[in-house]
Amino acid sequence: MATLRMPWCPSSRRFLAQGACQSIEDAWTLAVTLARQSNASIAERLLEYERRRQPRTTRVQAGARAIVKMAHEADPERVRVRNGRWKGMARIDPLAETSWAFVWGHDERLAAQQAPDEVVGIANAREGKRMQRPESQRAFNIWKNTFTPEDVARGHDGMREAYDRMLLSHFPVPRDVSMEKVELHGVQALRVDAAEASTDSPVVLHFHGGAYVLGSARSSLEYAHRLSAAAGGACYTVDYRLAPEHPYPAAVDDALDAYRGLLATGVPSRQVFLSGESSGGGLALALAIAIRSAGLPAPAGVFAVCPFTDLTLSDPTVQARSGDDPAAHRDSLCLLGASYFQGHEPTDPLVSPLYGDLRGLPPLFLAVAQGEVLQSDATRLADKARAGGVDTTLRVVEDSVHVFTLFPFLPEARRTLAEFADWSRERIGCAPQSLTPA
Template sequence: MSAEERQAARSMMQKGEVGRSPAEQRAEFDKLFASRPLGDDVTLTERTYGGVPALDVRVDGADAAGVILYLHGGGYVIGSARTGANLAAPLSRRSGVPAVSLEYRLAPEHPFPAGVHDALAAYRELAGQPVVIAGDSAGGGLALATVIAARAEGLPMPAGVVLFSPWTDVALTGPSIDARGDYDPLFSRPNMEETAELYLGGADPRNELASPVLADLTGLPPLLVQVGSAEVLLDDSLRLVARAAEQEVDVSLDVIAGAPHVFQYFEGLLPEADEALDHAATFVKNRIRDKVVGAVA
């Protein structure tokens, strides 16, 4: 990706405004992403997992063992299973593994830890097979929190975790929250603070399930983290990876210079987005293969 292409990608984004209601934010987000074409090879089927609404994301030919549990982004306030399918589908297509996109409850109507409870309930039902949990932005933070909650409950660990530009620190203590504020085309501290407040509903932002970068990560399954350098959330990934490595967790990190938040959405437009999804798909396939082989052995 040339410098010009990276700038073009960033210019397609608009800085979030402070003070808009959740309803306004949801309407705008859905207008942009809720009807994005998934491809003629994709079928979406409504169902529930653990009592939580979800979409089965079935791509023709993606019938390998296991499942991807996908958790959409949107700051825990906006987004849906349908918007999550925009990344679940290409990840399924490239890996050959079926996917589920979860309709977890959103704040402020359902503040923390409602989303964690929903994701854990769905994972609990799916955990009888190899599972990779994946998510973008807030969904990435939720994916990590779900694994931590599953560990506390004594559930089997998933085969792996894929995190696209994860928001892992709602306390907003990472230096890049301020240092990258002018570079990030989408977020700034004020709108992140507003979103965090809606999500937390008065809860402690340093709770490990709200800000899993602060948690003990010992014993977690392999992680793959992808992030762009043009993000206020850059340090949410860098600190997570360093902490995971210090605590003997297998972890891989892809940092794409000049790329914006969840740059994987530019699949088909930017080579780095396709390369990132290919890498993530290979990770999914390998982790599930390892889980299947381990179960047979």
């Protein structure tokens, strides 16, 4: 009799109270998989059982470890941070339905009848999701493999390290890049010059993504270098303070100080373009509103890629598209977004620009991937801006990923940056010197 190798032993991976529930799910799925009428061998059926269960149990265990870590914080400062996050989650997810529906709302009887490719793993994307092109699948896989189970189990500390690791390992800065550490009105930033710039070239003030919790100026340098090359001028990527240690309004305050500091260096506002991707795109838009409210000279425009503009996560498509997008999904956006606004109102326009009065803002260039979770954040904001008379350009790209411009090998990334280059040069000198509230 042949010896069968058990490919994966779920009972050895149980963690805390979820162990009993997961064991029941395991037993049901194992029984259904073995009993199903099929020509598959026992070994093949056990491998199918592994495909069905391992992604889910890995996700549950990592999440359970993260919650236990969060609940048992002892350091007073980390307790303050944790409680602030929970206050924020109580505003947009009071019954934890978003955060833990994948556990409490799961029915393994139904799941066992679905294809194994429908299983949602630790990246919150269905295991069988495939893109149309090899290059977009490559980008999808990079996002999908950003966080290991150990990263997730360590909470935002582990996720922060993993996010920078992903960007720095996949997109290192070319050795010949001219980079300088600068301080803009007390805010740290990195200046990148990709080309000889004339005195009237666009200057980019960039804000990295990461849902206000992850990311850094250092890990955004490669993208900042390409922004600089596209604009033909310097790009300043800003190290604004991150949540949950520094909740709202820390990021907006830093962004506004960085803008003031850039103007103080002698760069005319009419040459400055605010830029950001994901939460950085939302921050760039919030900064444009703050600049208008403060009566400061207006920038020439805002370039926001896949911007996070509605931290209430109230649009139905956010839930409907979770599982398609490994970079941005409702579960993680709820946790990270709440870590930022905490006890503050999430519909404040400086938190969620979608709820602001957009009239009188500088020209906007918005880009987003078709079908991603934050598509509606970009399209709804574009509609509202146009209704308010704002010069608005919107690009929706097909078969791509969240923040596709981060991936230099994607044709749509090169095409969008080329469009930004033309768009920004056309608008040099066209923006008014100051904006006043409508």
